Amino acid sequence: MIRKKIHILLVGLLLAGCSAKQYQMIDGGVVVNVKQKSKTDTHKVRLQVVRDELIHVSATPDNEFPKDSTLIIVPGLKNTPFTVDNSHKDSIMLVTSRLRVAVSNLDGGVKFKDKDGKVILAEKQGGGKTFTPIEVEGTKGFSVRQIFNSPADEAFHGLGQHQADEFNYKGKSEELFQYNTKVSVPFIVSNKNYGLLWDSYSLSRFGDSRPYKQLNNVFKLYDKTGKQGSLTGTYTSKDKGVETLVRNEESIFFEDIKSIKNLPKNFPLKNANVTYEGEIEAPESGDFKFTLYYAGYVKVYLNNKLVVPERWRTAWNPNSYKFSMPLEAGKRVPLRIEWQPDGGTSYCGLRALTPQQADEKDNQVWWSEMNKKLDYYFVYGNDADEIIKGYRMLTGKSQIMPKWAMGYWQSRERYKTQDEILTNLKEFRKRKIPIDNIVLDWNYWEENAWGSHEFDKKRFPDPQGMVDSIHALNGKMMISVWPKFYKTTEHFKEFDRKGWMYQQAIKDSVRDWVGPGYVGSFYDAYSGGARKLFWKQIYDNLYPLGIDAWWMDASEPNVLDCTDMDYRKALCGPTALGSSTEYFNTYALMNAEAIYNGQRSVAPNKRVFLLTRSGFAGLQRYSTATWSGDIATRWEDMKAQISAGLNFAVSGIPYWTMDIGGFCVEDRYVAGQQQYDKNGQENKDYKEWRELNARWFQFGAFAPLYRAHGQFPYREPWNIAPEGHPAYKSIVYYTNLRYRLMPYIYTMAGMTYFNDYTIMRPLFMDFQADKKVENISDQFMFGPAFMVCPVYSYEARNRNVYFPAGSNWYDFYTGNYITGGKQVSVDAPYEHIPLFIKEGSIIPVGPEIQYTGEKKADKIVLYVYKGKDGSFTLYEDEDSNYNYETGKYANISLTYNNTNNTLTIGERKGQFDGMLKNRTFVIVTVSKDKPKAFNYDADGQSVTYDGREQKVTLK
Structure with a gap:
């Protein structure tokens, strides 16, 4: 019996020693050691708990992590309690009240699971990390890549503001840099209940780690006579006495002040029509991605289809537009670009990507040109609002604008x-x-x-x-x-x-x-x-x-x-x-x-x-x-x-x-x-x-x-x-x-500020259960009540609107009732944007004013759109100072009970200098049976409010 106990003790000590080598506890987290096969393989993975739902992941091929520094994460975030489970054979598990995060000690791969063990996000088999050494101006670093598994029904939104009119980035790619009209923010929100903040400040890419290449580096090119090696460029001027110029074009790359020098010298582009035409032959079968860079007027035809209808940009500020097309290996396909330059200096380019490599295809991919280490933050949340709240916990509160x-x-x-x-x-x-x-x-x-x-x-x-x-x-x-x-x-x-x-x-x-x-x-x-x-x-x-x-x-x-x-x-x-x-x-x-x-x-x-x-x-x-x-x-x-x-x-x-x-x-x-x-x-x-x-x-x-x-x-x-x-x-x-x-x-x-709210809201933020809204990019919620449906076609007098399931709707202008979960062609007269109100909404309407500080809202019309319970909390403060940070503000809760047909105007909470202590609320109701057009001066039930709770039975 004594010998058996000694054996168990020795085995325990041996396992403890192995565990000690497999990972080390650090302040706020754990570092997992990974056995390297080469010097650029992952050697250490660090998990740091920011909050129960926020995890900072870092990785390096080096023996030690570089000293931490960040431009985007706010200081002073407190560590959150966690435990480490080392009972698994090939992984170390970090556990919080909401997450279970596993790191493989074989390859450094990370998996994020909820508290019940369901996988939320997983790095690709093998860890999905790539480190390529780079040295710039005497400083060493790495070009880094991280691949995550992504199910077919995943949707990605975010990445900042780009101009190719793309919305859901699943299956798409975006290059992340800053330029006039392009604002890159390396943060995405997934419909799988997480967000990911990629902590890199260098040129980055999402979706595909490769840069677009010039056409001759992707395809075999044929001119309009069928000769291999180039496309045919034809330059025709509207100016008298200027002869048409025809020449071979080995690529269509006139995208910057250096490459436009390769355009025909001494040919006046200002009044020119330019055509690039011929055929391209793909080296393999699959989906090829293209990016068009243009200034002036441009159209693109591929395989005799108009794939880019006419677009225009001014000469000094070109734009990019992306499209894709399936091509067959060895099959020659006609290509025609019609370009009318805008002024004497103008830009035109068409580049392409071959079908995506197998390890990246259909997955979530991040790449950055130069980092000291690989760094990202995982943000878990039950919905997009909670995820964005986590993002702002990391990067800072949004101040209240004046x-x-x-x-x-x-x-x-x-x-x-x-x-x-x-x-x-x-x-x-x-x-x-x-x-x-x-x-x-x-x-x-x-x-x-x-x-x-x-x-x-x-x-x-x-x-x-x-x-x-x-x-x-x-x-x-x-x-x-x-x-x-x-x-x-x-x-x-x-x-x-x-x-x-x-x-x-x-x-x-x-x-x-x-x-x-x-x-x-x-x-x-x-x-x-x-x-x-x-x-x-x-x-x-x-x-x-x-x-x-x-x-x-x-x-x-x-x-x-x-x-x-x-x-x-x-x-x-x-x-x-x-x-x-x-x-x-x-x-x-x-x-x-x-x-x-x-x-x-x-x-x-x-x-x-x-x-x-x-x-x-x-x-x-x-x-x-x-x-x-x-x-x-x-x-x-x-x-x-x-x-x-x-x-x-x-x-x-x-x-x-x-x-x-x-x-x-x-x-x-x-x-x-x-x-x-x-x-x-x-x-x-x-x-x-x-x-x-x-x-x-x-x-x-x-x-x-x-x-x-x-x-x-x-x-x-x-x-x-x-x-x-x-x-x-x-x-x-x-x-x-x-x-x-x-x-x-x-x-x-x-x-x-107080709720980490988002004002301009894609429909998926409020109708998460309706999967049809994940790709709707031309309707949005303006706050909790208004669904806004812009009209963006000349002389359009109607447009299709999808009414999300999970709610019914009212037409703002007529009060007519629309059942959710269907698409309808709605009227869009010249003077009106299609505008709809979510059932259960409460909308406070203030007095007529010529500027925001003209007068206080001593009379507020409350529009109540019946059909389901609703609430709205009216917020007020001193308008132009930071006293709200020290508690000088007031909230008045407005709660509608559809079953009892009552509106409760809650007790005012808080106070501030200059606050209105008394005001009038005029309650106007709209219902399916009694539709009512929006009207500033509509008659309604008048309530005198002095800050005390009032419960009103609605007529």
Whole structure:
């Protein structure tokens, strides 16, 4: 018996010794050791518990992990209790109250299971990790890849904001970098109840780790005569005396300022029609992916099918569009690209990918160019809201924007004088069109003084008077502040003396587009000292004027348009933290921190508002919104903003906006045509322009931020169409509706902070059980009540709408009842966007106002849409300070019981300075049997409310 006990003890000690070698306990987690076959195989996997549902995973092929540093994760996250189960033969299990996370000690593969042992997410068999050594500017790192298994019915949303009008990224790929109109956020939400935050700041890819290749590196090419080796390029000019040029094209790659030099020299592209045609022969059978890069007008035919209907982009700001097609090995397929360049400099490219390699196909794939280690965060949640809450737990709370930011923003590229900006704001007030914010775009300085923060006195003789006048008109002013400085300015020199300016543009004498072209560069926002100096220069020159908001343009950073990727890296590095290869995507985050922390350091209780053209994970913590950049003014571009905005919202950053009407305008709208002919008929282009803007304003009124901006034609409502025109009437109607809904909208702003809410919501967020909504990218919920269905086709007067199952619906304009779970063709008259209210909704409607602070909502109409129980909690605070962070706010719960037909107005919770202690609620009910159109002044049951609970039986 004694010998048996000694044997058991020895076996136990031996197993304990093996376990000790297999893993080590660390503060907040565990490190699992993996036996390597080669030096680039996984050697260590680290799991750290952030919360019961949040797990940080790191892996390295090295003997030790590099020192932790992060730009996106907020400090101070407390460790959560966990246990380690080492009873499994080939794995170590980390256990929290909600998760069981297993790491194989054979290959380092990680599996995430729920508390019942059901697999939520698993890395691919063998671990799915790849480490490829890379060295840049003397710093060593790895190009990393991680593959996860993905079931066929999985859906992925997020990844930031992209312009190819893709929504569900399952089976698709996206390259993650920052550029004008493209904002990359490495976070996805899966319909399998998890999110994944990929912690890398370098150029990354999702879905397919490979870069697109030029056509001749993918296919055999044949010209239009059948000769192998190239396509045929035909260049025809509309200019007299210019002969048609025909030449062989070994690839179609004219995508940057370097490669466009391969276009025909001395051939005038400005008035040209270009055709690339021939045949391509695939090396294997399968689905081939294509990416089209274009400026000007372009169409693509493949296998005699129009696969890319006409698209357009302005010459200086090309766009990408993706498509795919199954091809057969050895079969020649016709290809034809019809391109009409936009101006003398223009871009066109078509690249492709062979069918995806077996280990990646149909799986979840992440790749990044340069990391010190492989890093990601797993976020578990029962629904998308809970997952986004976890993301914000990691990367920071979304601040409540000032209430005035929820109002209308009028902008123009650009108000050229002090008189222009004031005259237009006065016109809004004269016409009684609500507005809160007016914007001064770039070039308010003297032409050769970009970055000086000084006004051109000829055009802006009294900046202080201008700001004061805007405030006197009850407006707020946002001003453009770029991270760009001409080398002749004192501000540039101040940065330069400290080594805080990127030098490549200076060395290469890169000139911009202003006047004769001026040499300058961008400051290094990765330096803490540089960020403080950036704010100090703003504080010394602009802040004393009383400017309310800051527009942070070109924050990708966009030092020079249309460069190849390698030169872009050279222009924006090296950074204070390391090479621009490693820190390629996070400039906007650092730049936002500069102004947010700067303003809060001098005015800690004044809410910050920042608008930036780029972004990254964590941007929301700096009270920063993003807009979708210099998009084009086409119907397809408007449609692409819907999916772009929805995916951006799912990426965890709740405040997003766009240039209503689009920024870059086709020549047909700006060529100086007469708006009307001698018979009073609208010019056909202006007719379309007005309808496009009407539809875009209808959509924009239900974006988190409501803002118009763009080049000529001007975007003020009266410049779009005359008073009385359907476009004008529609714009004014939805602007007024936006302001009447301010109690509802501002409550959602509060919810983004207190509940980690998302304002602009893909349908799958609220109708998770209905699998049909996972691919619906052109409808969305605006808060809990409104389903918004934009119209994005010219002269469309109806559109198909899917009504999600799990709820029934009311038509906003008629009150008519619609049963959920079906698709219906609905009316879409010129002046109205299809708009529907979810059954059980309670919508607070405020008084008529011309700006958000005009008067308090002492009378609120409560629309109650019967049919099922519902609730809404009205949120109010002091509108423009941070006292809500210390508890100065109030909530009034509104609860409808459908069975008892009662509305309970709950006891007011909380208080704040200036709070209304008494108000009137007017309750208006809409039901299936008694439909009622939405009406601001509808009659209803009037209730006097003094903060005490009231229960009202509804009539």
